[in-house]
Amino acid sequence: MNKKIALITGATSGIGKxxxxxxxxMGYDIIATGRRKDRLDQLETEMPAGVRFFPLVFDVRDRIKVLEVLGNLPSDWTKIDVLINNAGNAHGMDPIQTGDLDDWDAMMDINVKGLLYVSKAIIPGMTERKSGTIINIGSIAGKEVYPNGNVYCGSKHAVDAITKGMRIDLNPFGIKVIGIHPGMVETEFSLVRFKGDESRAESVYKGFTPLYAQDIADIVEFVVNRPSHVVLADIVILPTAQASATVVNKNLST
Structure with missing residues (x-):
């Protein structure tokens, strides 16, 4: 019997990895996508014995490439049971009046349009089979807006709205659609947001214990293991030290 297949975007680091x-x-065969081939090669070496691994190198912003690659998967890789739309980014923390247009484009293109491109390629197979699970990795920024978060928050609010719309549209097909919205997770996120400024990125997580990528993966494991009649539709997960997008107790290490 063929094992189930999971496709994870942005699998080269952090939550995706x-x-x-x-x-x-858990026994899934893995399709992993990302922009960095060397990272995917490394991920392959970490796969458990007996798991098939299919790396795909592309940028989710590239609509033509996404549809070409995902639309021409080998026949034994087309039945995708779980799609995790994880690829995303944050660029800059400028107020709206001084925001960088390139930063805005990057966030909207990856966080919103990239998610849509990948979903467009995968959903028809799920609707045809009348089965599947889609997990969209959002953010607390999709539930709240904070100073200098403007466009990033807008992109993650869009992810939240798209997830809710997906759930309604795909309801007749028995497809589960889940939104997972983490708070502060210590990954490469802040390093990208602050454009390689390591000291500034590290300061974000000082004084308290943040979430780690594995914490989110544990939620994913729990979600996909629920019985067929159960869907955890909308999940916000925060570190204990965080009460909201802007309220963090930086004197609480656990």
Whole structure:
């Protein structure tokens, strides 16, 4: 009997990588996408024995490439049971009046349009089979707006709205659609947001214990293991030290 297949975008680091490894340990065969081939090569070496691994190198912003690659998967890789739309980014923390247009384009293109492109390629197979699970990795920024978060928050609010719309549209097909919205997770997120400024990125997580990528992967494991009649539709997960997008107790290490 063929094993189930999971496709994870942005699998080269952080939450995506943790999800790929966790699902592989659960027995899923893995399609992992990302922009960095060397990272995908490394991920392959970490796969458990007996798990098939299919790396795909592309940028989710590239609509033509996404549809070409995902629309021409080998026949034994087309039945995708779990799609995790994880690829995303944050660029800059400028107020709206001084925001960088390139930063805005990057966030909207990856966080919103990239998610849509990948979903467009995968959903028809799920609707045809009348089965599947889609997990969209959002953010607390999709539930709240905070100073200098403007466009990033807008992109994650869009992810939240798209997830809710997906759930309604795909309801007749029995497809589960889940939104997972983490608070502060210590990954490469802040390093990208602050454009390689390591000291500034590290300061974000000082004084308290943040979430880690594996914490989110553990939620994914729990979600996909629920019975067929159960869907955890909308999940916000925060570190204990965080009460909202802007309220963090930086004197609480656990």
């Amino acid at each position: 943790a999800c790929a490894l966790t699902l592989a340990k």
